[in-house]
Amino acid sequence: MTDLAELHDRVRALLAAHPPADTDRLDFLRARFDAGLAWVHYPEGLGGLGAPRSLQTVVDTELDAAGAPGNDPRRIGIGLGMAAPTILRYGTEEQKRRWLRPLWTGEEVWCQLFSEPGAGSDLAALGTRAVRDGAGDWVVNGQKVWTSSAHLARWAILIARTDPEVPKHQGITYFVCDMTDPGVEVRPLRQLTGEAEFNEVFLSDVRIPDSHRLGAVGDGWRVAQTTLMNERVSIGGMRIPREGGMIGPVAATWRERPELRTHDLHQRLLTLWVEAEVVRLTGERLRQQLSVGQPGPEGSGMKLAFARLNQEISGLEVELLGEEGLLYDDWTLRRPELVDFTGRDSGYRYLRAKGNSIEGGTSEVLLNIVAERVLGLPPEPRTDKDVAWKDLAR
Numbered sequence: 037m038t039d040l041a042e043l044h045d046r047v048r049a050l051l052a053a054h055p056p057a058d059t060d061r062l063d064f065l066r067a068r069f070d071a072g073l074a075w076v077h078y079p080e081g082l083g084g085l086g087a088p089r090s091l092q093t094v095v096d097t098e099l100d101a102a103g104a105p106g107n108d109p110r111r112i113g114i115g116l117g118m119a120a121p122t123i124l125r126y127g128t129e130e131q132k133r134r135w136l137r138p139l140w141t142g143e144e145v146w147c148q149l150f151s152e153p154g155a156g157s158d159l160a161a162l163g164t165r166a167v168r169d170g171a172g173d174w175v176v177n178g179q180k181v182w183t184s185s186a187h188l189a190r191w192a193i194l195i196a197r198t199d200p201e202v203p204k205h206q207g208i209t210y211f212v213c214d215m216t217d218p219g220v221e222v223r224p225l226r227q228l229t230g231e232a233e234f235n236e237v238f239l240s241d242v243r244i245p246d247s248h249r250l251g252a253v254g255d256g257w258r259v260a261q262t263t264l265m266n267e268r269v270s271i272g273g274m275r276i277p278r279e280g281g282m283i284g285p286v287a288a289t290w291r292e293r294p295e296l297r298t299h300d301l302h303q304r305l306l307t308l309w310v311e312a313e314v315v316r317l318t319g320e321r322l323r324q325q326l327s328v329g330q331p332g333p334e335g336s337g338m339k340l341a342f343a344r345l346n347q348e349i350s351g352l353e354v355e356l357l358g359e360e361g362l363l364y365d366d367w368t369l370r371r372p373e374l375v376d377f378t379g380r381d382s383g384y385r386y387l388r389a390k391g392n393s394i395e396g397g398t399s400e401v402l403l404n405i406v407a408e409r410v411l412g413l414p415p416e417p418r419t420d421k422d423v424a425w426k427d428l429a430r
Contacts, residue, residue, distance in 0.1 A: 043091055046071055047098045061105040065141040068104075074140045078124065082136050090324070107142045110374045114185060115139040115146035119193050121266045126210070126250040126259050135191070135212070147189035148267075149180040149213060149237055150260070154430065156182075157398045159195075160204040160257060161428065164239060166196035166211065174198075174211065174249075176219075176242040182395065186222045186235040187371050189215045193263060194244075195256045200426040207425055208256035212248040219243070228387045230367035233375060265335055267396050275323065276316060282349040282377060282385060283312040289356060296356050305356075308349050315341045336402040337410065343392035343399055346377075350386040357382055 054067045068074055069083045073095050078084025100106075109116055116139070123135055138144040155162040164178025176196050186192070192213040199207035213220070219242035224232030251259040279287055290297065290305060315338070322338055354361035364383035377385055393399040407413040420428055 040091070040094065043076070043085075043087065043094060044098070046073060046085075047095055051099075051102050051104070056102055056104045062141060062143065064105055065107055066137070068099075069137050069140055073099075074107075075120075078136075082124070082132055083140055107140060110376075112139070112142045112145055113374075114148050115144070115191075118148060118263045118267045119146045119191070122193065122210075122250060122259060122263045123212075125262055130247075131212075131250070139191075144190040145185055145188045147183050147186045147192045147215070148263070149183060149186075149192045149194040149239075150263075151182045152179060153181050156394075157401050159260075160208065161425075161430075162195060162197060162208070163430075164194075164196045165200075166198050166209060166244070168198075168246075172246050174209075174244045174246065176211070176213070176239050176244055178239050180237040180239070181225070181234075183222075183235045183237050184233060184395075185373075186215070186237050187224065187232075188373060191215060192237075193250075195260050197425065198256075199254055201424050202254070203422055204420065204425045204428065205257045206254060208260070209253050210250045210256035210259040211244050212250065213239075213242065213244055214248075217242045224369070224371055226369055228390060229384055230369060232369055232371045264397065275319070278313065278316065279309075280316070281312065282346050282353075282389070283309055285378060285382070285385070286349055286353045286356065289353065296358065301352065301356055304352055308345065308352060311341075312345055312349070315345060336397065336405040339396055340399055340402045340406065343389075346385075346389040346392045350382070350389040353382045354386045361386075 050068060050071045050073060054064050056064060059067075065074075072080055072083065072085040074083035075089075076085050076087040076091050076095060077089040079086055107116075120136060120139055123132055123139075127135070135144075139146060149164075150159060150162075152162050152164060162178075164176065164180065166174045166176045168174055174196075176194070178196065180194075183192075192215050194211045194213040195208050196211060197207050198209040201207070215222075219240040221238040221240070223236045223238070225234045225236050226232050227234060286305065287309065290302075318341075319338060322335065361382050363381070364387075365381050375388065377388065380388075397405075404416065408415050
């Protein structure tokens with residue numbers, strides 16, 4: 037379905053059958069999914085119409101103008117940006133129909149069980165084990181860390197080692213883990229900001245049915261690449277208006293507080309404003325590329341730029357505010373549902389931005405990806421590529 041007139045007709049039919057002012061929010065979101073207007077580029081029956089991704093903007097604009105409720109993508113970003121594309125590509129029809137609808141409506145929150153204490157940047161070195169028992173289930177034991185939204189999640193995308201006898205990239209399998217399993221323990225991990233947005237997750241004899249496996253046994257690394265590439269696009273390529281994101285509060289302070297201005301700060305602000313706009317426009321181009329295929333390594337470059345800019349902009353903001361920039365609103369241990377960069381003060385933005393160069397792939401690893409997969413430079417020597425995981429030094 038690519039006809040724009042038909043798309044408008046579908047939107048109008050949805051609004052007529054479910055007036056936003058008189059319809060329960062969740063009921064409206066379910067109806068929107070069933071009408072194929074959730075993500076129009078997905079297949080029919082799975083919240084889409086098989087239409088070009090670019091037409092989603094048409095749907096969103098018309099529904100926003102009608103006052104229709106949204107699905108709060110910041111709260112369910114891991115599900116939307118990471119789990120859903122992976123399920124769509126590798127899931128069975130049964131898995132797609134079970135998970136995609138409540139994922140998109142926000143009824144079920146997702147988290148990502150990838151990083152471990154001994155496998156952060158070198159994710160393929162992970163040691164969480166999944167062993168198949170006689171009944172066909174998998175029994176999982178291990179520890180994951182830096183897990184956003186684990187305290188809210190119903191489901192998790194999980195990679196675990198199923199064969200320690202082969203090199204580290206080959207013995208990994210990808211699963212969907214039920215976070216309500218009694219063997220799942222979530223502990224808050226307090227951050228520099230004082231909050232516990234991240235968590236540690238301990239897995240003790242967690243049982244996962246084989247029907248919750250995505251992709252073939254041992255093919256988890258390839259499946260995980262789909263997740264990771266989409267993750268970096270969702271972090272670094274978010275659609276924002278001009279002066280959106282971190283540059284907005286700094287520019288607003290500059291205009292409203294002329295007594296804070298200096299020539300040096302002016303020059304730095306101009307430079308960062310231009311760079312932020314370049315990154316924003318590059319993100320728009322990246323999203324256009326996505327409309328004709330899967331995300332590639334370009335998302336790593338966007339995520340790199342996002343992290344560097346956020347840290348430089350937040351540093352400039354603290355410096356611009358002088359003594360005020362040293363204040364911090366609240367050190368209380370909280371477990372928030374989302375990260376709110378623009379709704380908090382400058383101190384929060386400065387501290388929270390430090391994590392941008394770690395989460396979603398460290399900047400050092402992303403530089404290697406850009407060098408090797410975008411620029412075509414020779415890869416770094418890796419002596420452990422052909423060594424069985426069990427023989428690696430740890």
